Amino acid sequence: VTSEQRNLGKRINFSVLYGMTPFGLSQDLAIPFGQAKEYIDKYFAQYPKVSEWMEQVIVDTKHNGYVTTLAGRRRYIPAIYEKNRSLYEEARRVAINTVAQGTAAEIMKKGMLTLNRLFKEKHLGARMILQIHDELIISVPEAELEIVEKLVKDTLEQVVEWNVPLVVNTRSGKNWK
Numbered sequence: 001v002t003s004e005q006r007n008l009g010k011r012i013n014f015s016v017l018y019g020m021t022p023f024g025l026s027q028d029l030a031i032p033f034g035q036a037k038e039y040i041d042k043y044f045a046q047y048p049k050v051s052e053w054m055e056q057v058i059v060d061t062k063h064n065g066y067v068t069t070l071a072g073r074r075r076y077i078p079a080i081y082e083k084n085r086s087l088y089e090e091a092r093r094v095a096i097n098t099v100a101q102g103t104a105a106e107i108m109k110k111g112m113l114t115l116n117r118l119f120k121e122k123h124l125g126a127r128m129i130l131q132i133h134d135e136l137i138i139s140v141p142e143a144e145l146e147i148v149e150k151l152v153k154d155t156l157e158q159v160v161e162w163n164v165p166l167v168v169n170t171r172s173g174k175n176w177k
Contacts, residue, residue, distance in 0.1 A: 012039050017100050019093040054096050061095040069102035111159040137176055145172055
């Protein structure tokens with residue numbers, strides 16, 4: 001998968017989780033409405049459990065009045081009981097996004113804490129300098145690059161134990177570009 005394909009996939013995936021309509025996706029990706037609708041339809045056809053999960057999040061939110069991340073953090077969503085359709089739809093998006101993004105943030109934080117500890121324990125010169133969603137930028141002395149890449153990949157892929165593997169890709173260069 002190329003970087004361009006990965007970025008397109010991420011944008012479609014997050015658009016689905018945000019409850020974006022085919023019209024919204026077509027605007028976001030600057031593609032025809034029909035193509036955007038096809039992307040969304042194919043996504044749910046290929047991953048029917050995602051739709052089931054999203055609906056279960058809404059059922060649970062209506063029952064509890066809040067959502068919970070994997071680590072147990074709660075976010076109350078009173079608008080889930082709204083009669084106003086647009087406010088209700090927004091509450092649905094917030095509920096689903098909170099569980100997905102909140103859990104992703106927890107995983108990333110756990111991974112960063114573990115990496116920071118390992119860098120110190122192993123007396124490495126590597127330092128995390130920036131985190132953007134699911135990416136980390138790490139400053140690494142050239143002599144440690146191979147060791148740090150392996151350590152980062154191995155550590156982050158084991159942050160959670162799921163049936164689906166968490167796959168980490170690393171790249172290196174003189175700058176972020």
